[in-house]
Amino acid sequence: MSTSRLETFCDGVFAIAITLLVLIIEPPDSGSLAHGLVHQWPSYLAYAVSFLTIGIMWVNHHEVMRHIAHTDWTFLYVNIFFLMTIAFLPYPTRIVAAHIRGEDERTAALFYGCTMTLIAVAFLVLWLYPSWRGRLLRQDADPAAIRGITRSFLPGTPLYAGATLVALASPTASLLCYAALALFYVAGSVLLARP
Amino acid sequence: MSTSRLETFCDGVFAIAITLLVLIIEPPDSGSLAHGLVHQWPSYLAYAVSFLTIGIMWVNHHEVMRHIAHTDWTFLYVNIFFLMTIAFLPYPTRIVAAHIRGEDERTAALFYGCTMTLIAVAFLVLWLYPSWRGRLLRQDADPAAIRGITRSFLPGTPLYAGATLVALASPTASLLCYAALALFYVAGSVLLARP
């Protein structure tokens, strides 16, 4: 399969998953609407964090594909597994939106965090598999640039796992960590003009 | 990232958000079906207004991309933020469809209007950022045409904000203002053959 076709399919799943996220927001069902809409700020926050995270993953996925010369069966299924974790994200987003500030908020934040960490692991595999000894990379790939990308992707998993552990102390802080990670990432890309 | 890939991704989100809108219409749950289907005209109106607005935004997004020569990280994330507001629209559309003509209609119309205004602001940034001093524009872009586009985009935000303020006086009138804005826009494009 050509890399461009694989990339188009992945882009489709990214675009759909990111747009489906809005369905996780449940209309408030009792009391005044104004109070209900304000009170559900965790839903907006969860929406924004997941939206931005999928957006960043989409950008990073392109970064990976830009260096890939060809695909093989393993890489194809690594992509499908990665998409499975991305497409799953609306569910924990919905859970965290419904339960944060409630009595089960720790469970909800841990569930959300585990999914985010799983996405980070799947993404790491998505990069390490094709780049290992240049397996699927373009012939003209610059080894220094490749090592730079590996270095920039490695901290993702421990950072996401760390934000998940924060949920044990404070579920809301955990969600804010994910927001901060996404915003720092965007700010870093913009300010440092990451290669 | 190439502009064509960014544009394809944005088109995907536009197409999905516009098609998801139908899910905001809740089947009437009691009384005669005929009465229920007629009585829910605000849902059809909200569906049509949001559909047309996203359609117009899609057309305008192309107008922007047509003049862009290359992207940078800031423009990429400006696009993702813009898409976040577009993809959010089904939620306030659902709120306004459920509450217009009800006791919380003012809140619902204000919520809808604020989202529309946010979309207008995000879209303005989407144009002003790349066009400021020709930052990301094509070399051969005609300065007069660029100024013309800026002039045609500037009134959007105050018009949308104005329609939102109308909700304070009459929520239904506010919704009709959005319908009128969309229809005037379409009629203007067709009659004046906007460049």
Added chain:
Amino acid sequence: MSTSRLETFCDGVFAIAITLLVLIIEPPDSGSLAHGLVHQWPSYLAYAVSFLTIGIMWVNHHEVMRHIAHTDWTFLYVNIFFLMTIAFLPYPTRIVAAHIRGEDERTAALFYGCTMTLIAVAFLVLWLYPSWRGRLLRQDADPAAIRGITRSFLPGTPLYAGATLVALASPTASLLCYAALALFYVAGSVLLARP
């Protein structure tokens, strides 16, 4: 806007609307599951009829676009209006699936039929506007082929309107008419190898 970009956007809406249809099927909520799954055959029928109709509309839309040389603003908005009717179809499909064989079945079938007729009218405009005096057609379009297409599209509206009127006598028969129209259309295309 290029015709290929318009066509890609329309294809996206077709693909999403056709795939969203499955969401109209509500799981049976009481009694034995086996009985419930069998008893909801109208949902499967409505799913299949709407799926096939959108599929046929997609094929016909290509037939139209194949002859179009360029677009103008009116054609752009005619397309958006046509897509608005296609994207709306899941709602009446859900209504007819829930109410056929129930006490409000006539209303449901009329509502479904009116939407189908509206789609047929919108599609006719989609063809008559660009083909009128060859307005947007390719220079090398064969006039005889164009007249042949017009002739093949004209019966759609009266046939769909007729199937809607059948609902006044028998709602189930009306739904079967739509199924028959779709199947005859497919059979005709296959057997006659329509140009």
Added chain:
Amino acid sequence: MSTSRLETFCDGVFAIAITLLVLIIEPPDSGSLAHGLVHQWPSYLAYAVSFLTIGIMWVNHHEVMRHIAHTDWTFLYVNIFFLMTIAFLPYPTRIVAAHIRGEDERTAALFYGCTMTLIAVAFLVLWLYPSWRGRLLRQDADPAAIRGITRSFLPGTPLYAGATLVALASPTASLLCYAALALFYVAGSVLLARP
């Protein structure tokens, strides 16, 4: 219609159906959230099995299209019918997720299995129709490779039908059979580097 346009449309439906699957998972509605999230493992399993199956079908669909030189009307509608079965899969996935380990689990597993078998049959037709006497194949297609593909696709239907029959003895085992079939398929592709 060109094969590339048909393939793009099919890819869209695959991407949407695979991403919609997450909507089948219902949040637990009572008791502790932690218990509810763990207790709903059948939902995760059903999500993963259906996701992987659609992913494999997408890969196989490309395998078919790679050998097709042109389309005809019959092949177009065979594709639409095949997509109808793929797009339907979220519904039985939802049924099996809700009922496995419950009192109606046999019915749910049979319903799921029948849909999977129908997909397998539709896929077989999708290959046998264009490859029969090389009807729509490329001129340069290698007859030995074509026979190899036919041989590799033929076991699908009896294997899926067999997994469905397992549901009569044990519904959970039937679901695990589908998981095993998908995993064996992936492992086989990766290890044998299927042509």
